[in-house]
Amino acid sequence: MITIPYLTAVSTYFSYGLLFAFGQLRDYSRRIFDWWSTNNLHGYAPICLAHEDFYIRRLYHRIQDCFGRPISSAPDAWVDVVERFSNDNNKTLKRTTKSTRCLNLGSYNYLGFGSYDEYCTPLVIDSLKKFSPSTCSSRVDAGTTSVHAELEECVAKYVGKPAAIVTGMGYATNSAIIPVLIGKGGLIISDSLNHTSIVNGARGSGATIRVFQHNTPAHLERVLKEQIAEGQPRTHRPWKKIMVVVEGIYSMEGEICQLPEIVSICKKYKAYVYLDEAHSIGAIGKTGRGVCELLGVDTADVDIMMGTFTKSFGSCGGYIAGSKDLIQYLKYQCPAHLYATSISTPSAQQIISAVKVILGEDGSNRGAQKLARIRENSNFFRAELQKMGFEVLGDNDSPVMPIMLYNPAKIPAFSRECLRENVAVVVVGFPATPLLLARARICISASHSREDLIKALQVISKAGDLTGIKYFPAAPKKQEEVKDTIKLD
Amino acid sequence: MMYVRALPTTDVNRNTEWFTYPGVWTTYILILFFSWLLVQSIFNCSPGMAWTIVHLAHFAVTYHLFHWKKGTPFGDDQGIYNRLTWWEQIDNGKQLTRNRKFLTLVPVVLYLIASHTTDYQNPMLLLNTLSVFIMVVAKFPHMHKVRIFGINADQ
Numbered sequence: 001m002i003t004i005p006y007l008t009a010v011s012t013y014f015s016y017g018l019l020f021a022f023g024q025l026r027d028y029s030r031r032i033f034d035w036w037s038t039n040n041l042h043g044y045a046p047i048c049l050a051h052e053d054f055y056i057r058r059l060y061h062r063i064q065d066c067f068g069r070p071i072s073s074a075p076d077a078w079v080d081v082v083e084r085f086s087n088d089n090n091k092t093l094k095r096t097t098k099s100t101r102c103l104n105l106g107s108y109n110y111l112g113f114g115s116y117d118e119y120c121t122p123l124v125i126d127s128l129k130k131f132s133p134s135t136c137s138s139r140v141d142a143g144t145t146s147v148h149a150e151l152e153e154c155v156a157k158y159v160g161k162p163a164a165i166v167t168g169m170g171y172a173t174n175s176a177i178i179p180v181l182i183g184k185g186g187l188i189i190s191d192s193l194n195h196t197s198i199v200n201g202a203r204g205s206g207a208t209i210r211v212f213q214h215n216t217p218a219h220l221e222r223v224l225k226e227q228i229a230e231g232q233p234r235t236h237r238p239w240k241k242i243m244v245v246v247e248g249i250y251s252m253e254g255e256i257c258q259l260p261e262i263v264s265i266c267k268k269y270k271a272y273v274y275l276d277e278a279h280s281i282g283a284i285g286k287t288g289r290g291v292c293e294l295l296g297v298d299t300a301d302v303d304i305m306m307g308t309f310t311k312s313f314g315s316c317g318g319y320i321a322g323s324k325d326l327i328q329y330l331k332y333q334c335p336a337h338l339y340a341t342s343i344s345t346p347s348a349q350q351i352i353s354a355v356k357v358i359l360g361e362d363g364s365n366r367g368a369q370k371l372a373r374i375r376e377n378s379n380f381f382r383a384e385l386q387k388m389g390f391e392v393l394g395d396n397d398s399p400v401m402p403i404m405l406y407n408p409a410k411i412p413a414f415s416r417e418c419l420r421e422n423v424a425v426v427v428v429g430f431p432a433t434p435l436l437l438a439r440a441r442i443c444i445s446a447s448h449s450r451e452d453l454i455k456a457l458q459v460i461s462k463a464g465d466l467t468g469i470k471y472f473p474a475a476p477k478k479q480e481e482v483k484d485t486i487k488l489d
Numbered sequence: 490m491m492y493v494r495a496l497p498t499t500d501v502n503r504n505t506e507w508f509t510y511p512g513v514w515t516t517y518i519l520i521l522f523f524s525w526l527l528v529q530s531i532f533n534c535s536p537g538m539a540w541t542i543v544h545l546a547h548f549a550v551t552y553h554l555f556h557w558k559k560g561t562p563f564g565d566d567q568g569i570y571n572r573l574t575w576w577e578q579i580d581n582g583k584q585l586t587r588n589r590k591f592l593t594l595v596p597v598v599l600y601l602i603a604s605h606t607t608d609y610q611n612p613m614l615l616l617n618t619l620s621v622f623i624m625v626v627a628k629f630p631h632m633h634k635v636r637i638f639g640i641n642a643d644q
Contacts, residue, residue, distance in 0.1 A: 002495040009493065009512030010519065017520065054562035192499045196565070199501070203567075214497040431563055435507035436495060 002393065002437060004406065005471055012406050012436055019408060023058030055431065059408075064090045066415040066427055072099045074115035075107035077447040081424050102419065103456055105442045106426035110283040110399050111370045112447030113314030113354050119362045120314070120353035127349035135342050139331075143342035151348045152319075158355050159281070159307070160289065160299035161321035163328075167336040168343040170278060170308030171197040173318030176336035178245075178274075179205035181304070185240040187227055189220065189271070191257075193250050198276060202245070208233060214253075217261035220244065224269045242271040248280030248291035248307075252433055252441065254394020254401050256280070259291055263301045272303045282312025283399050288358045288371050294397070309347075313354040317343040374399055374446040377453060381444055384457050389470035393439070402428075402439040403460070403469065410467045411438050417463040423456055502570065504561040505579045508588055517595065521547065537606035541613045544603040548596065548620035555592075556627045557641060572643055576627070577634060584630040596624040 027050070060067075065084060073080040080099040086092060107114055127147065137143040148166065156164035167173045178201030182188060186207040190198060193214045202209050210227060213219040224242070231238050244266050246257050259275070266273045277290045285293030290307070292299050299305065304326065308318040320330065331337055358367040378399045385392045391404040405411055408429060415427045429438040444453075464470050493511040500506035507513070521543060529539040555576040560568065570578050580586045600621040607613045626632065636642040 003492045004495050004511070006491040006493050006512060006515075009495075009510070010516050013512060013516035014520070017516070048564055049560070051558065051560055051562055052564040052568075056563070192497055192501070211499040211501055213499055219499075430507075431503040431565065434495075434497070434510065435503075436510045436512070 002404065003391070004404075004436065008406050008471065009436060012408070015408050016430075016435060019059055023054060026058060027054065059430075061091055062089075063412040063415075065093060066412050069424070070095060075104060075109055076115035077104055077109075077112070077445060077449070077452055078102065079104040079107070079424060081419070100419075100422060102422045102424040103452055103459075104424055104445075105456060106424055107445070108279070108311040108443050109314070109445040109447065110279075110312045110374055110443070111288070111314075111354070111358065112445055113312070113350070113357075114445070114447075115314075117314070117354075117357070119357055119364075119366075120350055123353045124346045124350045128346040131345035133346065134344050137341065138339050139337050139342045145345055145348075147345050147348045147352070148342060151343075151352055154352050154355055155319045156321055158289065158359070159305055159319075159321045160292070161305060161323070163324045163326075164319050164321040165327050165330050165334070165337060166317055166319045166343055166348070167334075168317050168341055169336075170310050170316070170318035172336050172340065173306060173308065173320060174198050174276065175201040175204060176340070177306070177320055177330065177334055178202055180330060180333045180335075181205075181274075182207045182241050182243050185232060185237075187239045187242045188245060189223055189227070189242065190245040191215065191247065191250075193252065194245060194247060195251070195276070195278070198245055198247075207241075207243075214250070215255060215258055217258055217265055220262060221265050221269075224265065224271060228269060242269070243274055244271050245274045245276065248275060248277035249284070249398055249400060251279050251400060252402060252428065252439070254398045254441075256284070256291060256294070256395045256398055259295050259297050259302075263297055267301065273301070274304045274306065275302045277305060277307040278318075279311055279400060281307040282354075282358060283374060284397055286371070288312070288367070309351050313351050315347045315350040315354070317347060317351070370446040374444060377444045377446065377448055380450075381442070381453055381457070384453075385460070386472075387475040388457075388461050388464070389472045389474035390460075390464060391469075391471050399444045400441065401444070402441045403464075404471070405438045405440055405467070405469055406436060408438060410469060411440075413467045414440055414463050414469065417466055418459055421459040421462070423459045425460075500581060502561070502566070502578055502581070503563065504570065505575065508579060514591055521595075521599070535606075537603070537608070538613070540599070540603040540606050541617060544596075544599045544617055545620060547599060548624055551596070552624065552627070559641070573634070574641075582633070584633065589628065593625060593628045596621050 065086065070082040071079050072082050078101055081102045082099045083096045084093040085096065086094065113120065131145055131147065135143040135145065139148070152164045152166055155166060156162060167176070174197035178198065182205050184206040188202045188205070188207045188209050189212055190202060190209065191214055192211045210223055212223045228239070230236065244262065246262055249256055263273055281290040282288045284291060287293065292302060303322060305321045306318065309315040356362045358371070360367050375397055378401070379396055382392055382394065382396070382401050385401065385403065393402045393404070394400055405414055405427065411427045411429050415425060418425045425440050425442060427438070427440045433439060495510055498506050498509045500509060525539050525543045528542050529536065532539070532542070556574050559574050560571040580588055600617050603617050604614055
C-alpha cells in the first residue's frame with residue numbers, strides 16, 4: 001500500500017503540469033518555425049503523429065542520461081558504466097572511452113550468475129565450441145539439439161510440472177503463447193499491473209480483456225462473477241474459456257502475488273490460472289522454485305507456469321511448463337516454436353548448469369548458500385532503508401525494492417547523485433509507473449557482500465537527504481543514555 | 490504531515506489513470522487560484538476582470554485539452570484511443586462518475602464567481618456565458634463521441 005504525503009502529491013501534479021505546459025509551448029514554437037522551413041519528407045508520410053511521441057521528445061529526452069546507460073563489463077555486483085556527455089542538452093548522447101566502476105544495484109542478477117561462475121562458465125564455453133553460438137534455425141527445422149531436449153526436461157523437473165517448452169526470448173514467450181492458448185470468445189482477466197508482454201499477448205489474442213485491481217482477490221472474484229453472469233459482449237453466450245493472468249513478483253512493486261487465494265477463487269469459478277514467474281523463479285522459495293514453493297501452492301493447481309531465464313539464471317529465453325497435452329499442443333501451434341530461432345545452445349547450457357548449482361547437483365552447496373544470501377541481503381537492506389525513513393515497497397523476502405521518489409525532478413537528481421558516488425541505480429517514471437508514483441528500483445543480488453550493501457546504504461542515505469525523499473520519520477536510535485540516569489521516585 | 494493512500498486503479502489507459510489518484514482536485518483548484526493572483530499582479534486590473542480572464546483562459550485551455558486533442562501522448566497503446574478526446578477516454582468511457590461531475594462543476598463555479606465579481610456587466614457577461622454554455626454542453630453524456638457538423642471528426 002503506497003502512502004503519499006498530501007503535499008508531495010499536489011507538488012508532483014504541479015511539476016508535471018509545468019513540464020507539460022513547457023513542452024506544449026516548445027512544440028508550438030517548433031511548429032511555427034517549421035512552417036517557414038521546407039520539410040525533407042519527399043512525399044512520404046511521417047513515421048509517427050506529432051502528438052504520439054510528445055512524451056518522449058519533451059519529457060523523456062530531458063533526462064535521457066539517466067536511462068539506458070551502456071556498460072562495458074559483465075553485470076556482476078560491480079559493473080563498469082560507460083561515461084557519456086551531451087552537447088545539446090541531452091537530445092543526443094555521445095559515449096566516451098572512459099568508464100567508472102560502480103556498485104550495481106540495477107541488474108536482475110538475483111543469484112549472481114550474471115558473470116563468471118566456476119561451474120557454469122567452463123561448461124558454457126565447451127558447449128560454445130561444440131555447438132555454435134546460434135542454431136540458425138527454428139526448433140522444428142534443425143534447431144533442436146540434445147541440449148535443448150535436456151533443458152526442457154530439466155526445467156519441467158525443476159518447476160514441478162510434467163513437461164515444458166522453451167523459447168529464445170522472454171518477452172516473446174508471453175506475446176506469442178497467449179494468442180495460441182485463447183482466442184475470440186475467450187476472456188482474459190489480468191492484474192492491473194501486469195507486464196507489457198502480457199498486455200501485448202492478450203491484445204493480440206483477440207479475446208476480451210478485463211482488468212482486476214492489483215493483487216486483490218476480492219475484486220477478482222467480483223469481476224469473475226460479473227463476467228460469467230454477463231457472458232460474451234453483445235451475444236451474451238457463455239465464454240469459451242476464462243484465463244486469469246497473474247505474476248509471481250511484480251517487478252515495479254516488489255510485491256508477491258496472493259497466489260493461494262487467487263487459485264482457490266479460480267478453482268471455484270473454473271477459470272485457468274496463468275502464472276508469470278519472470279522475477280520469482282530461482283529467487284524465492286527454499287530451493288528457489290518460485291512463488292508456489294514460498295506460499296505452499298501445489299503446482300498441479302496452477303495450469304500454466306511461465307518464466308524467464310534472464311533474471312536468476314543469467315541466461316536468456318523463457319519457458320512455459322504445464323501438462324504433457326498442453327506442451328504437445330503448443331509445440332504444434334506456437335509460432336515462437338515453429339518459426340522463431342531456437343534458444344542459443346550455450347545459453348541453454350548455462351541454464352542447465354545454473355539449475356544444477358541451485359539444486360546442489362554439482363556437488364557443492366553453493367546453490368543453497370546463494371539462496372540464503374539473497375534472502376538475508378534483501379531483508380537486511382529493506383529493514384535498513386525503512387529505518388532511515390525511506391518509503392520502500394515490496395514484501396519481505398522479495399529481492400526487488402522500489403524506493404518512492406514521486407516528484408519528477410527527483411528522478412534525475414537521485415540517479416545522477418548516486419552515479420556521482422559510484423552507485424548505479426535504475427529509476428523509473430511515467431509511463432512505466434503511474435504518473436504520481438515515480439520510483440528508484442533496487443535489485444539485490446546474492447553476489448553483493450555485506451560491505452557493498454553498507455556502502456550502498458550510505459550513498460542512498462546521502463542522496464536521499466539531498467533530494468528529500470525520506471518521507472517517513474526515521475526510526476529513533478537506540479537509547480544508550482538511559483542507563484546513566486537515576487530514577488527519581 | 491497528512492498522508493493519503495494511493496490504491497492502484499484498474500484503468501489501463503495511461504493518459505487518464507493519473508486523474509484517479511488523490512490530490513488532483515486540490516491541485517486543479519489551487520492552479521486556478523494562483524493564476525487569478527498572477528493575472529491580478531501582471532495586468533493590475535480589478536478582481537472581477539481577473540476572474541473573467543481566468544475563466545476565459547480556463548475555457549480556452551480546457552476546451553483544447555479535453556475536447557479537441559485526440560489520442561494519447563505515447564505510442565505504446567498502438568493508437569486504440571486515436572479517435573477519442575481526453576474527455577471521452579476518462580474513466581474508461583463511463584458517464585456521470587465523480588471525476589466527470591467535478592470537472593463539469595468547475596467551469597460553472599468559475600462562471601458564477603466571474604459574473605458576480607464583475608457585477609454582471611455586459612461585455613464580460615456575454616463572453617462568460619457563451620464559454621460556460623459551450624463547456625457544459627460538451628460534457629453532457631449525450632455528447633459522447635458526437636461530432637457536430639463533422640468538426641474535429643477524422644477522415
